[in-house]
Amino acid sequence: MSTTLTISLAGIIIVAVLGFVGRRRPTSDLSEWTIGGRRFGAGAIWFLQAGEIFTTFTFLGMAGLAFGHGAAAFYALPYVPIAFMGLYFLGPRLWWLSKHRGYLTQADFIEDVYRSKLLGTISAIFGVVFLLPYLQLQITGLGLIVQLATGNAANGTLSMIIGFVLVVAFVLWSGIRGVVTASYFKDVIMIVMLLVLLTAIPNAIAGGISGVFHQVLARHPQYLELPAGSHDVVWFITNMAISMIGILFLTLPHTWPSILSARNPTALRRTYIFLPLYQLALTVPMIVGFAALLVLPASTDSNATLLTLAARVLPDWLLGLVAVAGIATAMVPAAGLLVGIASLLARNIARTSNQRSRYWINQATVVGATALALMLAILRPGLLANLLLLTYSGLDQLAPAIAAGLLWRTGRLRWWAVLIGLLGGEATVIYLTLIDTTAVGNVNVGIVGLGMNIVIISLLELGALLAHAPRPVNEPIAATTAEQATAATSREAL
Amino acid sequence: MWWKWMLALVPPVACLGLVALPAINGPHLWLGLPSLLWWTAVFGVVLVSAVLGVFEIVGEQQEPGDE
Numbered sequence: 001m002s003t004t005l006t007i008s009l010a011g012i013i014i015v016a017v018l019g020f021v022g023r024r025r026p027t028s029d030l031s032e033w034t035i036g037g038r039r040f041g042a043g044a045i046w047f048l049q050a051g052e053i054f055t056t057f058t059f060l061g062m063a064g065l066a067f068g069h070g071a072a073a074f075y076a077l078p079y080v081p082i083a084f085m086g087l088y089f090l091g092p093r094l095w096w097l098s099k100h101r102g103y104l105t106q107a108d109f110i111e112d113v114y115r116s117k118l119l120g121t122i123s124a125i126f127g128v129v130f131l132l133p134y135l136q137l138q139i140t141g142l143g144l145i146v147q148l149a150t151g152n153a154a155n156g157t158l159s160m161i162i163g164f165v166l167v168v169a170f171v172l173w174s175g176i177r178g179v180v181t182a183s184y185f186k187d188v189i190m191i192v193m194l195l196v197l198l199t200a201i202p203n204a205i206a207g208g209i210s211g212v213f214h215q216v217l218a219r220h221p222q223y224l225e226l227p228a229g230s231h232d233v234v235w236f237i238t239n240m241a242i243s244m245i246g247i248l249f250l251t252l253p254h255t256w257p258s259i260l261s262a263r264n265p266t267a268l269r270r271t272y273i274f275l276p277l278y279q280l281a282l283t284v285p286m287i288v289g290f291a292a293l294l295v296l297p298a299s300t301d302s303n304a305t306l307l308t309l310a311a312r313v314l315p316d317w318l319l320g321l322v323a324v325a326g327i328a329t330a331m332v333p334a335a336g337l338l339v340g341i342a343s344l345l346a347r348n349i350a351r352t353s354n355q356r357s358r359y360w361i362n363q364a365t366v367v368g369a370t371a372l373a374l375m376l377a378i379l380r381p382g383l384l385a386n387l388l389l390l391t392y393s394g395l396d397q398l399a400p401a402i403a404a405g406l407l408w409r410t411g412r413l414r415w416w417a418v419l420i421g422l423l424g425g426e427a428t429v430i431y432l433t434l435i436d437t438t439a440v441g442n443v444n445v446g447i448v449g450l451g452m453n454i455v456i457i458s459l460l461e462l463g464a465l466l467a468h469a470p471r472p473v474n475e476p477i478a479a480t481t482a483e484q485a486t487a488a489t490s491r492e493a494l
Numbered sequence: 495m496w497w498k499w500m501l502a503l504v505p506p507v508a509c510l511g512l513v514a515l516p517a518i519n520g521p522h523l524w525l526g527l528p529s530l531l532w533w534t535a536v537f538g539v540v541l542v543s544a545v546l547g548v549f550e551i552v553g554e555q556q557e558p559g560d561e
Contacts, residue, residue: 078538
């Protein structure tokens, strides 16, 4: 067994062990498992949210995007921080509502605000369907990292299986607490390895970072500005905007536990002040991508850029540690995704009132979702590719529902208008992504879908207003957990 | 209150509205790094932390449940 493979497998085991130590005793309380009983301080929240930002896509994909499209990759720098500026205000509000209304999931919030189980269920179904390919992406990314680092495809498959069996095991045991403890290791090793890459690769290729860009300016100046083709200014701005909207309005359901698990709003606000600076770490894979322009042939697989260069300039043991950092960026976000998917299915889709049944549905979902994503990653890696294209733009169609709920609470929009708008937005996104792919040029299809979504909601609300239709209020949603039951007693005071 | 909104608007306007300007989006290096990288990193990342730090110091964000 090679040094790189040995270190990679050891890294997988370390991440899993840290995931297990997140909890000392098992719990059957879904609130404790999903959001840690709302007891996390600023440090834990910081690592949880950092864990969601830096995935295999950012580790491998950013270098590839810079290698393939140059300055277009810089779109990824500002959207998270700018969204955090809004979340600095909205996050504490959501936390406060969630604490008093007993929300554990995104669909809990939508269901409660619009008093519609149907809307809650449909938003949860969209959440599960669109997050599944994102989970598969993490599995495929882990396999790719080991394959590229060791030069053997069989090692990649073996690592995917070992890595994700262990992820399932620690998520079942620890829930979100395991995600937090594994995040500590992930972020530390990732920052250290990024510093190694930032020092070693530019120095070996062009005598330093500045040398890389001076050579790119001399040989490929077009890569230093937004290109005229598929990744032009319109692509840059609309991609930044749709990503920003997604983060700001928390359209990705697996991002909710990291907010709801905060001990208090102060912990959230402090996280949002300092976490934007973490985004600067993204510049390292980007710089590596620019360095690759100087030495790798244009035909190189863009996802392989970072590890191909690392293999050229680093000794095997250090390459193994870089692989471990990459592996951690797959395992930790995947664990967070599993917590998000399982809680949605157990609470908002399966809908059993029996606490024990709900717990077992939750645990079975963790196993089933991973098994499905793992099988597809190994046997049919391209099957969910189209669905992955829809993950961000599709989930962003929940933004109007969440934004109106956060800004106005209940009673302003009718649930059926929001539902029809959501379906209209999703249909637009699916049509433009899979059927007529050139209709809107380089404009992000999620933006177009969002426009359609908002127009539909506005027209339906206007029509209802002109028809003097009463705002429909369904029967109050029954408290379904011990926490909600407790919270319900305090609702009258709100 | 208006000054807070004005301050909060600087990063998104700079990043979404001004990146297309030739002075920023061009084959230029500022201190050895691409001009667009500087622009997005300073206005889209560093300034956000600075602005939020100011908001926190001003201290008008206290919510129920705060320590």
